[in-house]
Amino acid sequence: MVMADVKQTDEMLEALFDEARFEAFELPPGLLARVLADADAELAARTAPPPRATAARGISGFGAVLKELFGAIGGWPAVSGLASATVAGVWIGFAGVGGLALTTADLLGGDETLAVMNLLPGDDVFALATDLGDFE
Amino acid sequence: MAFDAVSQASDEALLVLYGNGDRAAAHVLAQRFTPLALRVATRMLGDGAEAEDVAQEAMLRLWRIAPEWRQGEAKVSTWLYRVVANLCTDRLRRRRGVGLDEIAEPEDGVPAVVDRMIARDRANALQDALDALPERQRQAVVLRHIEGLANPEIAAVMQIGVEAVESLTARGKRALTAHLAGQREELGYGHG
Numbered sequence: 001m002v003m004a005d006v007k008q009t010d011e012m013l014e015a016l017f018d019e020a021r022f023e024a025f026e027l028p029p030g031l032l033a034r035v036l037a038d039a040d041a042e043l044a045a046r047t048a049p050p051p052r053a054t055a056a057r058g059i060s061g062f063g064a065v066l067k068e069l070f071g072a073i074g075g076w077p078a079v080s081g082l083a084s085a086t087v088a089g090v091w092i093g094f095a096g097v098g099g100l101a102l103t104t105a106d107l108l109g110g111d112e113t114l115a116v117m118n119l120l121p122g123d124d125v126f127a128l129a130t131d132l133g134d135f136e
Numbered sequence: 137m138a139f140d141a142v143s144q145a146s147d148e149a150l151l152v153l154y155g156n157g158d159r160a161a162a163h164v165l166a167q168r169f170t171p172l173a174l175r176v177a178t179r180m181l182g183d184g185a186e187a188e189d190v191a192q193e194a195m196l197r198l199w200r201i202a203p204e205w206r207q208g209e210a211k212v213s214t215w216l217y218r219v220v221a222n223l224c225t226d227r228l229r230r231r232r233g234v235g236l237d238e239i240a241e242p243e244d245g246v247p248a249v250v251d252r253m254i255a256r257d258r259a260n261a262l263q264d265a266l267d268a269l270p271e272r273q274r275q276a277v278v279l280r281h282i283e284g285l286a287n288p289e290i291a292a293v294m295q296i297g298v299e300a301v302e303s304l305t306a307r308g309k310r311a312l313t314a315h316l317a318g319q320r321e322e323l324g325y326g327h328g
Contacts, residue, residue, distance in 0.1 A: 042199040
């Protein structure tokens, strides 16, 4: 290619670049909407709370509530403690409180019971209580 | 933030706003950058449908990077140009089934390109000539001569030195000139 041809082709190339630079580039229908839908989806994915463990295992409704309550009170150890307390309550209900004196005596090791223990040496407090009682 | 204020905000500020959950910022960013992504992808791939996919994918990557965007490190446009270029390169590699180093020099594709140019208008002639360039040359030429980027920004996009950019664009232009030589009259430049 002679120099004149090269120059003319260079000029043509520059003209083609200019035309391409200013070429109206219209977005195809739907592309902008898809791009914005992606933006919204990303935003939603970032702001959504993490999935709950119960939901992930497929437990729902009343079962899920029980499961949550079970966990909240401390699981099996707590349930066993509650069961023991319940049994003790039922036993006391049937046996009455009379038997408790015997149990207390056994625990304290002797004939002395809480009722006769003098935790505050001296009679001042009891005397004061008695005096106050007299005004009622 | 009011829409007017959002529409006048800088690219980086908009990206940070979107990263913080501002939908209006996404609208402005999409309107600013989707045409850019589509334009470059179309020039790189020469295929409208594929270019649309690339533009959407590049914008999706922009949405995903938003929460982690570190201000002052790069221009949003530079980052997006790079993503589009990389996505296009991946597609061209898959399309041809060969690595970049194995791609033939532009002279190999001249006859077919010239034959196709006969029935096409100027824009298509340029696109055909661009299609025949090796990817790196095409990328540099598109960014320099059609997108109008300065060489340092092209260097940042392509992650190469400025001298390498100059070399790529010079070789690309020479190859384009060689492709288009003899087509002046057909393209209406015969008497210019």
